[in-house]
Amino acid sequence: MEEDAKPKSVPVLPWMRCPVDIDLFDECPLGLLPCLDPRLEKALQKIGVHSLFPVQVAVWQETIGPGAFERDICVNSPTGSGKTLAYALPIVQALSTRKLRCLRALVVLPTRDLAVQVKEVFASIAPSVGLSVGLAVGQSSIADEISELIKRPKHDMGVSLDPKELHVELQSAVDILVATPGRLMDHITTTKGFSLEHLCYLVVDETDRMLREAYQSWLPMVLQLSCSNDKAISNQARSGLNLFNSLTTIRRSGIERGFKGKTYPRLVKLILSATLTQDPSKLSQLALHHPFLLTSGDTRYKLPEKLKSYKLICESKLKPLYLVALLQHLSGEKCLVFTSSVESTHRLSILLKFFGDLPFKFSEYSGLQHQSVRSKALKAFRDGEIDVLVSSDAMTRGMDVEGVRNVINYDMPPYIKTYIHRAGRTARAGQSGCCFTLLRKNEVKRFKKILQKANNNSCSVHPLAADSVEHLRPMYSSALDKLKEVIDSETRKGNAGPNLRKSIKRKRGTDTPQE
Template identity: 30%
Template sequence: MTTFADLGLSPKLLKALEKTNLQTPTPIQAQAIPYIMAGRDLMGLAQTGTGKTAAFGLPLLHRLLDIGHPPAPKNVRALILAPTRELTLQIKDNLEVFTKGTPVKVTMVVGGASLFRQAQALSKGSDVLVATPGRLIDLLERGDVKLDQCAYLVLDEADHMLDMGFIHSLRKIAKHIPLKRQTMLFSATMPKDISEIADTYLRDPVRVQVTTAGKTADKVTQGVHFLPNGDKARVLEDYLKKHPTEQALVFGRTKHGSEKLMKLLAGWGFKAGSIHGNKSQSQRDRTLTEFRNGELDVLVATDVAARGIDIPTVRHVYNFDMPNVPENYVHRIGRTARAGAEGTSVSFCAPAEMGELQAIEKLLKKPLPILGGAPWSADMVAAAPKPGQNRGQRPARPQGGRPQGGKPAAGGKPQQARPAAKPKPMGGGNVPRRAEGGKPAGQRRTS
């Protein structure tokens, strides 16, 4: 059995590892660390929760420990780019555990935080800078940071960077970094564009793959419910009540819809919080800390925050809205069954979301088990409101004679929902309208 000591890591790093839960290297760590320590460019493919941060972080820190003198003012020796603020914070926290008792300095810069304070933190230089692309470009343009002495570049969650439109930012940043460098690219999936990025920024890279594209965590029990949008909240409530002592992560598609769902759950008595692009960095950090400490039972999040959530106690993932990028399904449910634990994933599929479900099943190369309802017919799918067309309104009651799908009434104005009465059992339909936010699908916010 391979150990961290067998990999040739610095005694200082091995001492720091003794104080963590990391006992033996995961497959991605055991395969990637020797190549990175040897100075090779590397392209690593592994699903979420497999220890990618340590896979690049430990050998990177090992090489930096050999330098022996601090970096020059405003200069950075190693740059790690990540797509979201949550993931950036997670990487920084992990690296600081490994660097405890060493002179290696780790700095983080992200959007939503004080630009002035971040510039101050960089003024004395940094061994490792963990950054979101947008904020790093801000600091480069101000002259607050220099990358001309940067010898190491890590692109973490590279596929998500592409999803969020960071390819142009990456090109801008790369111009500031010497061509003579070691570059590492890590990704949970390997779409065609990732291979093109690897060809552009990596030199003769070794490829390490410990999973297949689209493969989900082995210990996640998955399933799908077919139900109208208006019934989703009550079905979610039933699931949450079945597991009152276990933490759950709920994914919405839009910022507005996720916030609205969180408030609805809180009104029903759940200890719920939310993280999305409309929250400030301090709000997101505080909510994640509360969830991590067990002060919250339910966390509602958008995809922009999905990959920064590494909380082993999450047992259930609910896809309240189906993701419009199929790879994001893998990332979402990868938030449970962390570090070998077991977890469940339940997806709610409305008629307008059949296309998203089919794309996910194509990626997985298998259908999701049906937990309730039946797949929507082609006629139902065709009649369903498309994103941005009142999607999320509750369906008409069969006996009520109300317009279906929010169609205009005789006066030409959309039919207004009646005030919610006393909550009824599952399927009663008394759920506030537009629980999903009603904004166009696929909106993203960069960090």
């Protein structure tokens, strides 16, 4: 269940009551940013960054500036405000002061595509100061990852030796690792030479999602292996360590190898989300050290400043027609269409294919597809080869696709969090954008209450000419028949989910693609 659906009696932690308002900060040209390494300034300019956004300036002040990483930092800032560079830049600068090749910064994210995106941000600046960045994600070759993450002994560059015999000689080949939870656990428990003993920085991006039960197993393990003072190993961590029969990756208290006699630095945590949880039971899992909260404005939920919200009210059976008419109206602009589930995304994508020659190119992006297919669709969308991407909520968290002008909620988002993360795919980095939501009449009141949680009362009705919908009816009738044939075929082949065939059995003319 989404957090905002819970009772409002959840207590707010004391440190969250007096946050620093990010909106009080101004953009800062790179030349005026204090202490910025000239090499990083050149790297940023090379990728088109000439000034920092307010959230980036605020985090810099609490890390490289007066704050100097003395406290763990929690950031609650709108999507598209620049949170990735906000933590990437100070971490890279801090690590560049010590010339030691070992894994010192770990960034954990919920999805492969988001991890790839964040890795690219780090990779655009880290090499300029001699740092290496690695990637550990699912649905890719773990053997290839190991060869990239672990440095083999210099005396053995071509002969295959037993890793057990060389365990003490295997070292990290990267300073910074961007990972998804599952693949991170794979490396912790099975990869020889993979160690968190030197870890200085832990970033938990998309924190709300990362603290859900499905993702939680990685967190206690990482905290144990990077903890400087705890001598006891939890049963959970011990069971994981036994998988590779080595305790050498446990971070020992006292003097650290390679840091010239200095004691271990405290593990600094940076926690970020556009909808940061206030639930003490969830936040307590992170073991935050005197946390410091940076937030945007006086509301927990905030939409991008230049986002315009619209609603289209229609009968249930006409929703697909309204969507096609709207996409035709927006033809030539990059659009993201969100549905409530992977099944709904799949059905809607199939249905659109049977509408004839539409003036836009589109593709499906959902969990029903193999990763390679999703990646190909996303690349085509980024490159402008397709105009419309029909997606489940897999795209809502953190994904940054340049040039998205419109977000369309084909299915009404059930919670304000969902709306914020969907709408945040447009109007990013100070650009303008629109978010359209298709609503049945009985959803209008609920939708208004959802937007009020973000202090948004300016969602006007977007008109569509009646004839732009009516002339689609004949194509829609034919498309429904073809959709049924495809779903029946997929069901016989075992490729259709259980909800697909059930939804098709609805009477002709109802909102077939809708859950």
